[in-house]
Amino acid sequence: MSTQQTFRSVPPTDDAIDSACRFLAAGELIGVPTETVYGLAANALDAAAVRKIFAAKGRPDNNPLIVHVADLDAMQQVVRWPLDPITMRQFDAIVDLWPGPLTIVLPRSDRLPAEVTAGQSTVAVRIPSHPVMQQLLRRSGLPLAAPSANRSKYVSPTTAAHVVDGLGDRVAMVLDGGACSVGLESTIVALGERPRLLRPGAITAETLASRWNVPVEALLPVDQQPVVLEAPGMMLQHYSPQTPLWFAERTASTLQGRIGRIAFAPLPDNEREKFAVVRVLSPTGDLEEVGQRLFAVMRELDSMALDAIVTDTCPPHGVGRAIMDRLKRAAFRE
Incomplete structure (x- = not known):
């Protein structure tokens, strides 16, 4: 063993x-x-x-x-x-x-x-x-x-x-x-x-x-890959699940197969039924709660043999800036 x-x-x-x-x-x-x-x-x-x-x-x-x-x-x-x-x-x-x-x-x-x-x-x-x-x-x-x-x-x-x-x-x-x-x-x-x-x-x-x-x-930095990594977390691809990650406003209606959904706040029933599994990060859409639970839920959905994960997004202000930084790097494709 x-x-x-x-x-x-x-x-x-x-x-x-x-x-x-x-x-x-x-x-x-x-x-x-x-x-x-x-x-x-x-x-x-x-x-x-x-x-x-x-x-x-x-x-x-x-x-x-x-x-x-x-x-x-x-x-x-x-x-x-x-x-x-x-x-x-x-x-x-x-x-x-x-x-x-x-x-x-x-x-x-x-x-x-x-x-x-x-x-x-x-x-x-x-x-x-x-x-x-x-x-x-x-x-x-x-x-x-x-x-x-x-x-x-x-x-x-x-x-x-x-x-x-x-x-x-x-x-x-x-x-x-x-x-x-x-x-x-x-x-x-x-x-x-x-x-x-x-x-x-x-x-x-x-x-x-x-x-x-x-x-x-x-x-704020220029939005490009730096020549020298001055600190951790600056690579374009980072924080990535093995399951492809997509943003909801762009792809939710076009993906096929078993799709997981990360929702920052509760979804209406007619939206929930489109997905094989849904995880809601905050009952009120509070972005501090979203940040606290985001990685754990990404890992959970990544373990479910899904064809893709679709996630909510948020405005890049306050803690939303950090959430979107992680999501963009997690969803990055060469």
């Missing part, structure tokens, strides 16, 4: 967290909960352990990792400190959003192996708010490189079971911290000459623009 068949996640007891700390110190990988998605964690200061992340995920080595730290003091292990005055002013305007679903790209410390940053001069760093991840960071005393705990380009995991299903034979253990409360990967911003939004998330572009007193449009 394979490791994956017998592997189970474990509750985050004191003993389990102590075991996780020992695995990390020994250069092993573990699955960890955060408020955004589950991460595949390794000691960020251990180049060999970091290389295991790329191997386990099948991740391109030009795609940098996010480093998670417990607090601002720990951040200075991985960031070149102090920051220059312009960057420091931008940083000070948003630092109170930590702990939380925000990642900031800053100049990297020489202590970090090049593998973490894909050889770049910057590092993406975050202070997560999930209590289990906070305990692990504090008790291990390590900065943790932790991309999403799934195979590269597949739908991100939002429960411990998702990690076990996808990577159970590649990790030493998975700490089960329950379903992720946000359900979408963190917002990523780069600071420097001007602040830039590299990946939208629950911390919205509108919130950030107000902090920096700039128009939202000034933060």
